[in-house]
Amino acid sequence: MTASTRLQTTATQEVHLLGRFTPQRAIVLEALIEAEEEDGFVSAQSLHARLLSADLPVGLSTVYRTLSALAEAGRADVVRDMHGERLFRYRPGSDHRHYLICTECGVSLPLDAVAVEKWAAGIARTSGFTAVRHTVELTGICPDCGPSAGGSPQG
Amino acid sequence: MTASTRLQTTATQEVHLLGRFTPQRAIVLEALIEAEEEDGFVSAQSLHARLLSADLPVGLSTVYRTLSALAEAGRADVVRDMHGERLFRYRPGSDHRHYLICTECGVSLPLDAVAVEKWAAGIARTSGFTAVRHTVELTGICPDCGPSAGGSPQG
DNA sequence: CAAGAGTTGGTAATGATTGTCATAATCTAT
DNA sequence: ATAGATTATGACAATCATTACCAACTCTTG
Structure with missing residues (x-):
């Protein structure tokens, strides 16, 4: 099992916490988990840009919706950077x-x-x-x- | 000496810390000091609105500039509310x-x-x-x- | 297949904050 | 006090993250 596969598996499981499973939500969650390991906190904008670069064209609205839902569900931490931008971080525990x-x-x-x-x-x-x-x-x-x-x- | 006079005196003294004295800066600083006693933290927008209501038409740009300068000079605390809006509070001490x-x-x-x-x-x-x-x-x-x-x- | 609930994503709207720049006010030196 | 240099003001436009809107789409269920 590769690291990528493990990420996908985790993301797939977690997505069901938000309601209906959709490929977009899995993509966003997977990217958030990757970002957590690599960069820590990420903004919705940068995560969206990253997805576009990776040929995973998820809509910006969906990125915002998914990240907000994750934060609401307690699966992500949110902070604000010095410019007031919201930064998200996946939270494995509760x-x-x-x-x-x-x-x-x-x-x-x-x-x-x-x-x-x-x-x-x-x-x-x-x-x-x-x-x-x-x-x-x-x-x-x-x-x-x-x-x-x-x-x-x-x- | 009235409370209003005391406020004006304080504001007048403090304004010089920001550079050149202007009536606008004195007005903004005075309003910030009043707000500190009454409401605690205030946003630039609400402070500006308050000044307009009081027939003290200071420009919004000037309000922002003065508040930012005060924060920069350590004379004001800044926090962000839940919407990311910046709130200012006058800080008498250092x-x-x-x-x-x-x-x-x-x-x-x-x-x-x-x-x-x-x-x-x-x-x-x-x-x-x-x-x-x-x-x-x-x-x-x-x-x-x-x-x-x-x-x-x-x- | 048809109906219905939920989701997506492009676009427009929102709203705080910052940039621009001509005009006006303030400080300094005489 | 006055001229000159410097700085500040304020109306407006621009920026940028975020949210609202809504028509098209996708599942699930019968």
């Missing part, structure tokens, strides 16, 4: 995670965020607020993109 | 803060975020990433907007 994301290449590193979860839970208890949710994102430059990795060092 | 924001009315509560700062600093040290920055936002429903405050309780 727990909510936090990531350290490279601003240069988009690669993401899942974090152990127990300390933050505890802090947020404490705030929720003591503030008088209800339905408290938290957004925690770390961004930085990963070792591969850093100054000593053939980039463009300053100074 | 330290970076985190807030618990009510999704209903926009009121914000500054948080003691030492635990998060420490956690983020630790990640920065151990991850190999450089230029690590963090975004931490808590959202919820404040006591005034909660189910027992005349809102629309569910269930």
Whole structure:
């Protein structure tokens, strides 16, 4: 069984969570899973462009719909980049995670965020607020993109 | 000295941090300070609309420029709401803060975020990433907007 | 095959934000 | 105070991600 076949199998299984199975949804989900392994978070636009380049002409509307449905179903994490664009990441498990994301290449590193979860839970208890949710994102430059990795060092 | 006069005085002083003094910048900054006391975070669009309603016709471009300059100068915090719109909040001090924001009315509560700062600093040290920055936002429903405050309780 | 529900994808609309540039205001040096 | 240089303003157009719309298409079911 090749890596590609494994991806397709996973995608095929997951697509049924969204409703009717369609080739387009499988393509989008498969591409999202690939992107997760390679680049971390991806935007709907870039994922669409990637599909077009790969001769998989899925409509932009369908890409947006599928990614939104995945996020709604809890199968994808969503963050916003510095321009406000939404970035998606496939989430194999069902727990909510936090990531350290490279601003240069988009690669993401899942974090152990127990300390933050505890802090947020404490705030929720003591503030008088209800339905408290938290957004925690770390961004930085990963070792591969850093100054000593053939980039463009300053100074 | 009235409250209005105090606001104007503060705004006048702060405007000089952005470069040349102009009445428009003073108006925008004053409105931002007022908004901070009343509503917490505000968007550029709503701030602009508010100025028009108050017969202070400052151009939308100028509102955007001034708010961006304030954020750049560290005199305003910026977050994104659920639609990706940028929300600004005047920051009297110079330290970076985190807030618990009510999704209903926009009121914000500054948080003691030492635990998060420490956690983020630790990640920065151990991850190999450089230029690590963090975004931490808590959202919820404040006591005034909660189910027992005349809102629309569910269930 | 026919009907019906759900899906697709091209296109248009939306809405925040940014770019442009002629005009106007502000600062500086005299 | 005034001229000159620099900077800011604001109306408008452009950009861009995202959403809405809708006619054509695809399954499933009888």
